[in-house]
Amino acid sequence: MYAFSAAGIIYKFPLIRVALVLITFIYLAQGFVGFFSISLPMDRSPEFWIWSSVICLAFGIIHFIGLKQQWTRL
Numbered sequence: 001m002y003a004f005s006a007a008g009i010i011y012k013f014p015l016i017r018v019a020l021v022l023i024t025f026i027y028l029a030q031g032f033v034g035f036f037s038i039s040l041p042m043d044r045s046p047e048f049w050i051w052s053s054v055i056c057l058a059f060g061i062i063h064f065i066g067l068k069q070q071w072t073r074l
Contacts (some may be wrong), residue, residue, distance in 0.1 A: 002014030002020055003020070003023075006067070017041055028060035028061075030060075035053050037047065
């Protein structure tokens, strides 16, 4: 919802810059940490960690690009 708010699709949410920075950071961190979790026995297969990390990195990169483009308008 915050991404839609920043894009101007819906009304502007409060603390939008802080929220978008945190969301982007969480996606990127989860993506990077997931690659290091492959060897940890947490009832997940290595394929799960690879795919979830790739997906989180993709979301994080997309959020980062959008945040960079819209930063001055926020």
